[in-house]
Amino acid sequence: MYRKLIFELSKEGRVGHVLPDADVPASSREELIPQNFLRSHPAELPQVPENEVVRHFTDLSVLNHHVDKSFYPLGSCTMKYNPKINEKLAGLSGFTDLHPAQPEETVQGALRLMFELQEYLKELTGFQGITLQPAAGAQGEMTGLLLIRKYHRLKGRNPKTILVPDSAHGTNPASAVISGFQIKTVRSTPAGLVDLDDLKSKLDEDTAGFMLTNPSTLGIFESQVSEIRRLMDQVDALMYMDGANMNALFGIVRPGDMGFDVMHLNLHKSFSTPHGGGGPGSGPVAVNNKLKNYLPVPIVVKEDNRFFLNYDLPDTVGRVHSFYGNFALLVRAYVYIRMIGKEGFRKIAEHSIVNANYLKKRLSEAYEIGFDAPSMHEFVLSAENQKKRGAKALDIAKRLLDFGLHPPTVYFPLIVKEAMMIEPTETESREMLDAFAEAMLQIDKEIDENPDIVLNAPHTTPVKRLDEAGAVRNLDVNYYKRTD
Amino acid sequence: MAYLSNSDKDFAEMLHTIGVDRFEDLIENIPREIRFSGAFNLPEAESELGVSNVVGELADENRTFVSFLGGGAYDHYVPAVVNALISRPEFYTSYTPYQPEVSQGNLQAMYEFQSMVCELTGMDVTNASMYEGGSALAEAVLLGAQQTRKNKILFASTINRRYREVVETYTANMGFQLITMPRAGFTVNTGELESLYDDQTGVFVVQHPNYFGFLEDMEAISAFCRDKNLILIEVYDPISLGILKTPGDYAAHIAIAEGQSLGNAQNFGGPYVGLFSATEKLVRKMPGRLSGMTVDSEGRRGFVLTLQTREQHIRREKATSNICTNSGLMALAAGIYLALLGKQGLQKVADLCLQKAHYLADRLCAIEGVSLASNAPYFKEFTLKLPVPAKSVIDYAMKKGLLPGIDLSGEGYPDHLLVAVTEKRTRQELDALAETVGEAVRLVR
CATH class of the missing domain: 3.40.640.10 (Type I PLP-dependent aspartate aminotransferase-like (Major domain))
Structure with a gap:
């Protein structure tokens, strides 16, 4: 995968954007503003040509999951289609x-x-x-x-x-x-x-x-x-x-x-x-x-x-x-x-509710439903059964990434153990819901048959599981600071 | 209907799979007496073609001008690269990077944005963004007051009134005293600082360049804050830092800016992006998201949201702020802008603004009765004292397609005009404004 930082592309004297020259008399800074207000040295921002700036951010962009690419069932986030x-x-x-x-x-x-x-x-x-x-x-x-x-x-x-x-x-x-x-x-x-x-x-x-x-x-x-x-x-x-x-x-x-x-x-x-x-x-x-x-x-x-x-x-x-x-x-x-329009809003609600209940029905084959109550546009599973068999909600979430699917919201709401909160939205087709259900059911089988593939997931993403505790311990939130 | 993926047939079959006969069965637990049974008083659904006509007409009803308006939103040039990149659906249709393995693009871009804003401001840490300048300042004040545990917050008299009003709203129920220095001219009277200070004062807020465009005596202010052990919050203009000393140079504890100038359209006031930077000491109390560098299980570099125990989704009522969704895409635009303009480009934009603003001010001040409101130095914006009401000049200039500035009547200065000059204004436009203001002054007098 792409692994460069914008700072690592920088070379002295390279120009990303050409500005016009001044069309007014070009006085120097010091003539216009007293010296004591001026910075002593410029900000060391990157020096990268336009083409490479475009490639850099394009390369970064494709590392993201996004709604235009695939299913994004984050509960309570309503990741529906964004019309062009x-x-x-x-x-x-x-x-x-x-x-x-x-x-x-x-x-x-x-x-x-x-x-x-x-x-x-x-x-x-x-x-x-x-x-x-x-x-x-x-x-x-x-x-x-x-x-x-x-x-x-x-x-x-x-x-x-x-x-x-x-x-x-x-x-x-x-x-x-x-x-x-x-x-x-x-x-x-x-x-x-x-x-x-x-x-x-x-x-x-x-x-x-x-x-x-x-x-x-x-x-x-x-x-x-x-x-x-x-x-x-x-x-x-x-x-x-x-x-x-x-x-x-x-x-x-x-x-x-x-x-x-x-x-x-x-x-x-x-x-x-x-x-x-x-x-x-x-x-x-x-x-x-x-x-x-x-x-x-x-x-x-x-x-x-x-x-x-x-x-x-x-x-x-x-x-x-x-x-x-x-x-x-x-x-x-x-x-x-x-x-x-005036007639359409009710249909949004109806389709979002039917999509959620359909997916809930399909997943209830293998997953515990957190609450036995009728669902609206989203529902919460509990992966307690799966946890007992060796894979937590987090592991299931990470394994879903290998199917090109974004996981649901996990560990929320707090009152459901091993919560997976799923909101399909009205803009997803039945085939997409089926594909998600098949993936979830397959993962459930893998927990018994091939647990390592779940516990070590994801396997296909640009990076594997990241060291979040290490990020806190060795806090690095500013590239310039670390190179001081 | 648009955007539904399933047909009526699918819908019926899915109901069958669920095990109900009708949709109504799925909502029978919703009491009848609270149901909505009417029809919405909304327009009928439009096609894309239809809605394009409707909304196109609304856009056409607005008028745009050669603009010298500033006061917190600026007509800087946005390079084509910025919109080309932020229009990529990989960026704009993604969400909060809760799953870092499939969000490395956003997380790394955030990290780069944070780093570049730190370098620009001379501060240690910058978060992933706030909503906009005003609310960023409000959160800065909350942080500063919490840090000092003192309830008096002293404001320079030259801060953007809109920001000050947002701070008032945010702090209305916190038991703070917000004290604004008495207005005396168009810059802070630093001689007065001492008399306004008492041992309950914990925070000083200053804007530099200030709302009226003028530079404050930051050295004196910085020394005062250091002497009194006050938290110094500086509101800055990010473009100005192409050439001006930084909040870090002035030992500010928190630096705040409206980041719209960095690659974002004016958009009638939003969405903008609040830039929020602080010293390292404050990092664990900062609001908002932070992207941090780490490694994956194979030792490769990667990025995650870090210090999340400050945030509402973990800490709930003990969080440092309630902010969740912020201004990610606008921060991305700012990051791309800074990367593209780079070390030389940002200085050049700042120099162009500086030179053009001074050229225009000189021409305007050659008009009889027109002068700068202060002798203090200025960067890209300045306040002009006119011999006639500002409104009369604006009305006249608008007929010629020019918006000469902001009428400062609302600040109590009806004969003052706040004029902003960006690198986009050509000499021809500057000359036209000077001539037009001259004509207006002569006509009205």
Whole structure:
């Protein structure tokens, strides 16, 4: 495989990009800026010709697994197909060349797109207000929690606790803390639902809200949501929905109708914008009327068919992004919604649910299903049986790589031993699901028949298992530092 | 319908395999009373051709100009290589490198990005990226305050107001006191630092070049912070470090930047990329992902996400930050940009910005009644004092296809204009702006 670092390609005097010469009188730096402000020696950035820069990053790129290549069933990540038309239209210069401080009358198309997207997302979720500002799901969570905080403060209250189920994504408790709350964890029942007795025992006047992912990270719909709402109302606590799994709900239920007060969406999950190797994402936050007045500013509003940025929200929590959010992703999500249309969203949910249940059925031949409950768009296996026979969830995951398949999310949620969390999404064909099932079933057989091939996997990847403990022990995160 | 891979026939057969008759059977545990039974008030589905027309019209409704707008987003040239590479689906349709064996491309690119930003800034460690400049600064303030365990954070008066507002939002419930130095001109009055300090002050935040484009007396600020044992957070412009002294030179503990200038489009404000660097001492408290070099089981070089015990997916409520998805693709663009421009290219971009900005400022200041707002040195951006409201100049110039700068009314300076000049602006455009501003001033007066 390709093994060069960009620094190892560098040779003094090589040029990657030629800039034009100055067309203004070329004064020296020292004439324009006092010497004591100037760096004494230039940054030793690589010196690599253009052709080699292109080859370097191209060579690196092919070492990645990606959605365009093959199946990527990471649970709760919704690695669905990223339509090419999204990319093409988001790349129009009428969008990419816009500066965020341009006068509003010169960006009416962009503002119209944002306004309409706000309306579409409110319609799909059943809410009355929305901000497009948060740059990712976790920032959306923080924003939602700050809104909850504001709600209580303006009522003269200061409850400090957010309840979070034990199945929650790690960002939920982390977001609660960064928003100034503390958390209490609520247990799940053997059926994978919120344990209402445990919830009641933790609910009190200090409870500010409950953060629930629905369907949960177990892929199970929380059917007690109305009961939970009633409990929360007893102490005036609010209900936050983590919308990571919204893909399963389109057209079946709307979080706003179900009794939630606030939720975030992940446009990079449910609305097909690409994940970019770890971002950018986009995490709009939708709210009901209780919280509408506290949303971050600005919000896009419409008056007389003109569009404006409204900064006049006296009780706003402030601003969470320097500008208006990840606009280029908003364009992609807008394109997607227009492509799917009013009838299509329900089909997305239906196909994602059927794909998950079909794959679960096929895998249940050999793998233990973590919870015996109907699944939505994802499900969690336990590799406990396989572990007893000698191969852990991690080994199975690594062996899957040899089949050209990306493994599921492993060891999450934390409440399932040897968890493998599988989300196929609606964009995968039955043949792909079958191929994944065959691979998983073959690995299960290999555990008994040829265990080494599983335990030493992967065999076909650019590198084999990596020494993660060594990476921490001998920390090397900066090439220049190590060569000092 | 678009993007579904299975036909109705497949769907029916799969239901049969699952062991149910109808789809409804799979969701019978969802209570009827909370179901959505209506029809969405959304447009009908479009074809690709149809949506191209709809969205193409929206793009056409926007107007672009020869732009001198800056204030945190800049019209730098993006070499063709950058978009060609970040448009590779191997990069943009991949995800967080949770399985390093099949993510070496992203992990190595991250490592190279981290390293180059360290070299650029003179800092020890850089993470894999934050969302954008404002939230990166907010997380820096949280880290600095946590490190010092003191609750007063002192802000220079010349910081981008948008960044400051994001910090306020992030810290609203933390019990911190954010103190902004009194505004006195367009640079920090370093003589005032001493009087604003008390023993509860733990962090000082400065932007250099500052929001108004001017250079701060970083030597004095650095000495003050060292003397008082304050955590120094410097917000910098990555292009400026082609020629200017680095945050490392000023002994900053944390260096923050908006990285959009490095190979990313303006995109009406996002997605951008927050650059977050720190001293080695702070590495275990830093937010965000880090790629580290290691070896595989056969001793070959490879990369993994490292020090993950700082992160939310391991540490939950004890994590150093809640950040998960960040700005990977934009960091990749920045890394490609730095690798491509390299040692000479980055200096050249910086020199071009410097020279053109000074040429333009000289021409503008030749207009009667127009002057620079400060005598301090500047890099690629400067604040101009006008004899007329800035808005009147902007309105006039827009008719000629020019956006001359940002109206500083919002900062309390209605007759001030913030002008940014990148290497893209030609002499012809600079001359046109100078002539146009001159005409506008004469007309309005």
